[in-house]
Amino acid sequence: MNRPIDAWLHTIDHPGKRLRMGRLLRPETGRGVIVAMDHGLFVGRPEGLEEVGRTIDRLLPAGPDGVLVTPGMLRHVAGRLAGRGGPGVVLALDTYLTTTFPGKGGLAGAGSGQAHRSIASPEQAAALGADCVKLLLIFGDAGLPAFADNLSFIAQTVEASRRTGVPVMVEPTVWSYPGVPAPALSATQLADMARIAVELGADILKLPFAGPLDEFRSIVRESPVPVMVLGGARTQTPEATLEMARQATEAGAAGLVFGRNVWQHPDPPGLLRQLLQVVHGA
């Protein structure tokens, strides 16, 4: 089910986007392994990611294809990433807030409800050297006006990406609350969410892996853009993380965007090497 990188890159008619996307997906396999480290924006100081710079230093020798960070944090870690010929940089361009933060002392402030906001412009992301920007497409209980704003924010960012040349990764998700398990998505729901993201102009999809394998394979096959699979909460065992990576690869995914399962592992570079082995096969 491997799709060569040219199959993806030829779908992109913008040279800047092609060049940047080619930095995240390896030419030999058409896939990439991106380590997500933007969690601080959503939850504060996650266990295992107390110091993003130190985590990056530990992971770089394993050779990740990309890192996902926030524009604010990039200022502090760009020096570590520069001058090495990689990894590519994905910047989180938005965030969502909920008022329920169990164990976090009500970090999101007073009042009730949910809010979704941009935290940087596409132009800023381009100026910061981003190879890709990541946006959320959030389904669920925030109300129709919030959802409509979310859709137009993605559409505007896609429009801006024509000027900046920075590809747009869209992550369809559902409003969730720290400490509360995210609702399980059926493959049918996921297929609809993915399709809406593509219709909005996503260049890359970032999706949770939802079995059964054949149904996820259909979502990947139907997608005209690469599908990368996110990790989610820490699995019970490293073997379960590797198995998810195997199944995602088997289903034709263009790689992984894994966070907690990498940097909360006792040996993050060791696990990352194993993931790279699964995804790239060498």
Ligand SMILES: O=C(CO)COP(=O)(O)O
């Ligand atoms: O991309 C991610 C967060 O932005 C994925 O992180 P997790 O693997 O920890 O879910």
